[in-house]
Amino acid sequence: MDELEEIKATFFMECEELLADLENGLGAMESGSADGETINAVFRAVHSIKGGAGAFGLDPLVRFAHVFETLLDDVRSHKVEVTAELVRELLRAADILADHVQAAKSDGVADEARSADMAAVLESLSADGQSAAAVAHPAATPVVFAPIPSATADNMGGEFKPMTVSLMSFDEPAPVAASEPWTVTFRPKTELYRNANDPLLLLRELERLGPISVVIDEASLPLLQDLEPEAAYLAFTVTLDAPVQQTAILEVFEFVDGDCDVDVSGGVAAPVFDLAALLAAADAAPPIAEQGAAPAFAPMPVANIAPPPPPVVETAPPPVPEFSGALAASIKTPSPQQQQAKGNSAPEAQATIRVDPERIDRLIDLVGELVINQAMLAQRVIESGLASSSSVALGLDELEQLTRQIQDGVMAIRAQSVKSVFQRMPRLVREVANMTGKQVRLVTEGEATEVDKTVIERLGEPITHMLRNAIDHGLETPDERRAAGKPIEGTVRLVALHRGGRIVIEVSDDGRGINRKRVFSIAVEKELIAPDAVLTDEEIDNLIFLPGFSTASTVSDISGRGVGMDVVRRSVQALGGRISISSKPGEGSTFTLSLPLTLAVLDGMVVDVAGQTLVIPLTAIVESLRPKPEEVKGLGPQGAVLSVRDTFVPLVDIANALGFRAEKRLPSEGVVLLIEVEDGGRAALVADAIQGQRQVVIKSLESNYRQVEGIAAATILGDGRVALIVDVDALVAMRKRDTNRSPEPTLIAAE
C-alpha cells in the first residue's frame, strides 16, 4: 500500500523533529530554563511518537514510548519532582527512544535488554513506581517492563474491542434464542443535545441491529410558552426485534452514556443493566489473547484500574451477571488529569513547503547545464568575431548575470542549516562522556549556518570524530581537572560559521592541549618523521593527522572503534575541505574544519597543460607567478625547487605528474601556480598557460568513468569539451611519494 508507506516515511521524518523537540526540551530542563509549556512539549513529543508508532504497529517502540510517556505525564502533573537525576534519566531514555525509532525505521531491533533496563528505571521513577516501591515491589525486576497490556488496551479501545459482541453476533446465526423482542427506553438529557448528539441517529443505529418500532413519549413536553428551546423533553421507547446481545444495544448508547437514561429489557435475559458498569468493565477488559498474562503487571496505571475481569467470549450467552457493581466502583480511581497548560509561548509557525529533494537535484543539474550552455554561447559569440560592445555581447553579459543569480537561488533552496547535524551531537557527547568517566558540557553555536545539502550529509562523520577526540584525548578526568584548578566539568564547543565562501566548523575543548613532546616522540617512534626533524608547534600538532598515528597508549573504546584522524582528513580533503588542529598546552585544543559551501559548483583557474585544458580549484591557489630561470634550483636527479621569497617550494610539473608529457619543461617557460596543500605545506604547480578564472559545474568522474589519481572531478567547458579538475593535494602527494624514493627533503624543508 503505497500511500501508507508514504505516511510511514512522513512519520519517521516527524519522529526526527519530535526527537529534536524532545532533546531541546530536556536540554532546557537540564539547564533549568524550562517552564510548564516546555514539559508539555516534551510530553507531546513522546506522545505523538507513540501515537504514530501505534498506527503502524511498531510495538517495541509503542511499548517503550508508553512507559516514557507515563513518567512524563507524572512530571507535568507535578506528581514527580524534576531533579537533575530525573532529567539525566530522561535524556538517556530519549536516546533509547531514538534507538527504537531508528530500529523501527530500518526494520531492525533495538537493544531490548537496554531498553528494558531503561523502562524499569522510568517506571521506578514514575509516581506509581515510587509508591509501588514503597509498598513492596522491588522496582527493578524485569517483570516491571509491562506496558504490554495497557498498550494493547489502548489499541483495542473500550468501544472497538472484539468483545463488543455486537457485530460479530449479528453475523452469527442467532447465538441467543431471542424470540422475544428487546424493549429499549431512553430519555435524553439536555447534555446530550449540547454535545451535538442526536436521538434520531441513535435510533438509526438501533435500526441497524434489526427492525425497530419507536414510540415517542412526549408526556413531559410543556406548553409552548414554557418550552425551553434547548432543553430535553422527549423520551423514546424502541422495540427491537433482533437476535442481538444486550451489549450491542448498549454500545449504541456508548457516546451518550450518562447523558441519557437508558433501560433495556426483554430479549432472553432481562435484568436491568448498570450501563456504566458494563461499559467500564468493557473498558478494563483485556483483549482475550492477553488475559493470561495480564495479572502480572500490577505496577501499571492502567492495570491499576481494575483486576482484569473475565473476557467476554463471543459465543457465550450474555455474560451480564458477571459485571458486578463492585467492578464499577473499583473503576473510579483514575489519576487526576492535569489540565493541560495553554502555553502562551507559541512556537513560531514557519510557512514552508515540502518538495521532493529529487526535483531540486534535477533543477540544480539543469541549472548546471544552463551555466555550461551560457558559457558555450559566450564562446561562440567571441569566435564569431562580434565586438564585446555589440548588443549581442551585452545581452550575453546580462544572461551571465542572471544565470549566476538563478544558480545561487537554486543552491539556496537546497541549502540546509547545520542544525540537523548538530542535533545528533549532544547524545554522542553524553555517551562518550559516560564511557570515559568525564564530565562534559557541549556548547553549540551557529546552528543556523546554512550549507548545501550535499555537504551537510558529509559533515556528520568528521564532526563526530573531532568531538570524540576532544573528549577522549583533549579533556582531562575530573580529578586531573580539579588538580589543575579547572572546573570539574569540561566544556566542548561546537561552532559553525561562514568564512571566505566556505563553511568552517570548529570543535574546541578546554582540556590539556596536545602534549607536543609526546606526539613528536611517537611520530619518531613510528618512523613518521626523522628524529632530528625541526618542526614548528603547529606542524607537531598536525602530526596527529598522519596515517598510522594514535596517541592513546591504550586503545580506548572510543578511539578504538572509530577510524584514525588520517582517514578523517582524507575524506575531508576529498570534499575539497581542510582540517587542522591548534593547541595551547594546559588550555585546550581546537579542531578547525573548512569545507566548500557546495559540491555542485567550483571556482577554478582554467589552465593549459600539454594541450589539455585543466581546472585548478581556486581555493587552493595562493598566487600565480612567472619564475625567473635563476629562481629554479635543481635538487637530486629529477626534483627541483622554486625559491619564493626566501623559501624553497617543491616544483610539480602537472603535465609530468599526470603523464601528459615525459620530458620536463623549464618552469620559467611556463607559468607557476603557488598552491597550499594540507596545512602550511606549499607546492608550485607548473602549467603552460593560464586561460582564466571561471565557475565550473562539477561532474563526477567516478560515477561517469572511474576514479583517476590526481583528478578530483570533471566539468564541461564553454566550447563543449570536457576538462578535468585537478585534485591538488593528491597531485602533490603523488609527487612526494615518487621523490621519496630518492633522497630528497620533504615538503616542510624551509630556508
Added chain:
Amino acid sequence: MSRTILTVDDSRTMRDMLRLALVKAGFDVVEAVDGLHGLEVLGGVDPDVIITDINMPNLDGFGFIEAVRDGERHRATPILVLTTESDPEKKSRARQAGATGWIVKPFHPDKLVEAIRRVAA
C-alpha cells in the same frame, strides 16, 4: 453531496492517516494543526464532523471543543475526540467539554468511518 470533515491534530502522521482513511471513504478533508488553528479554519468552513486530538500545543483539544461549543456557528457540529487512552477519565473530560464521541488511536479506517456515521446526520 460529500461530507466535509475537519481534522485537528498536531501530528502530521496522524493528519495524513486520517486524510487517507477519510478520502478513501469519500469524505472531503480540511486540516488544522492545533486548536487555535482549528478555530481559525472554522471561520471559513462548516464541516459536518470535527475530529480533534487532545494533546496539542497552543490550544489543546479540550479548550478547542469548549471554544467551538461556546461559539454560535458550530455548536451543533458533532466533534469526535482522538485519544490514545481508553482512559474513562479522559473521555468524561472530553464529554464535559462538549465532545460528541471518541475514536481510540490507533484506529482502523472502518471504525473511524463507523464513528463518523454514528454522529453525523
